[in-house]
Amino acid sequence: MVQIKCNNKLFSSIIGATFLSLTLIGCRGQKSENPPILPIQNMVEQTSFGPQSKNEFYKDGRAYRPQILGTVEFDKPKTDKRLYEGKEPDSTEHDPKWVKKIPLKLSEKDIQRGQAKYVVFCTPCHGYAGDSDGLVTQRAGGVIRPSNIHDKERLALPVGKIYDAIHNGVNNWNMPGFASQLSVEDKWAVVAYVRALQLTRRATLENIPADIKAKHGWSNKQ
Numbered sequence: 001m002v003q004i005k006c007n008n009k010l011f012s013s014i015i016g017a018t019f020l021s022l023t024l025i026g027c028r029g030q031k032s033e034n035p036p037i038l039p040i041q042n043m044v045e046q047t048s049f050g051p052q053s054k055n056e057f058y059k060d061g062r063a064y065r066p067q068i069l070g071t072v073e074f075d076k077p078k079t080d081k082r083l084y085e086g087k088e089p090d091s092t093e094h095d096p097k098w099v100k101k102i103p104l105k106l107s108e109k110d111i112q113r114g115q116a117k118y119v120v121f122c123t124p125c126h127g128y129a130g131d132s133d134g135l136v137t138q139r140a141g142g143v144i145r146p147s148n149i150h151d152k153e154r155l156a157l158p159v160g161k162i163y164d165a166i167h168n169g170v171n172n173w174n175m176p177g178f179a180s181q182l183s184v185e186d187k188w189a190v191v192a193y194v195r196a197l198q199l200t201r202r203a204t205l206e207n208i209p210a211d212i213k214a215k216h217g218w219s220n221k222q
């Protein structure tokens with residue numbers, strides 16, 4: 001016969017632990033009127049009031065407070081379709097007319113900010129240069145197929161449509177939208193940077209300012 005040697009202390013702690021875990025497990029799944037026992041609270045229990053509920057703190061006894069007379073929306077109303085949606089004002093939902101010009105004045109600094117945002121939010125899928133070879137794309141093994149921003153269709157996209165892709169996402173969230181992560185100004189800055197990336201493969205010597213050409217000894221004839 002096998003004998004298990006067990007000292008008293010060890011034995012009682014094993015029994016104790018078994019009993020405790022059985023008690024705790026036993027509490028799960030049973031209906032009770034009492035609030036559950038939560039050893040780690042994590043702010044689960046908080047005073048909150050549902051719609052139409054009472055709160056005696058206020059004279060009228062209503063938990064939900066009526067709006068103060070004359071309350072106006074904070075921030076500017078977003079009526080400028082060109083700026084906030086990348087669409088012309090006469091656009092309809094079924095017939096969107098995308099703006100062809102960025103509706104903001106952007107400086108070189110803004111484009112640099114666009115680059116910084118592009119690096120954070122777009123490179124994982126589209127890659128640094130926009131060739132769709134980001135690390136996520138490589139690791140996804142063909143499941144994620146971002147558009148190559150240098151292909152013919154993408155070059156033909158109006159800026160408003162690129163803005164819309166960033167704002168709302170593409171093709172039922174095949175590409176996620178960044179409406180809440182990027183401000184309106186940042187989204188247009190990213191659009192400008194996407195255009196700048198596209199230009200990097202298409203610029204000719206004619207596009208380079210004369211003084212820079214002179215400095216480097218470049219000429220259009222080369």
Ligand code: HEC
Nearest residue numbers: 121122124125144145146147162165166170171174175190
């Ligand atoms: C999670 C991966 C992912 C990220 C991050 C991502 N994209 Fe995309 N993007 C895609 C995919 C996938 C498509 C192709 C969607 C399709 O056609 O089904 C796409 C398509 C596009 C298109 C083409 C839209 C069109 O109408 O043809 C543009 C432009 C674009 N992305 C720009 C961006 C920019 C700018 C960012 C950063 C703000 C970004 N994407 C971030 C995955 C991503």
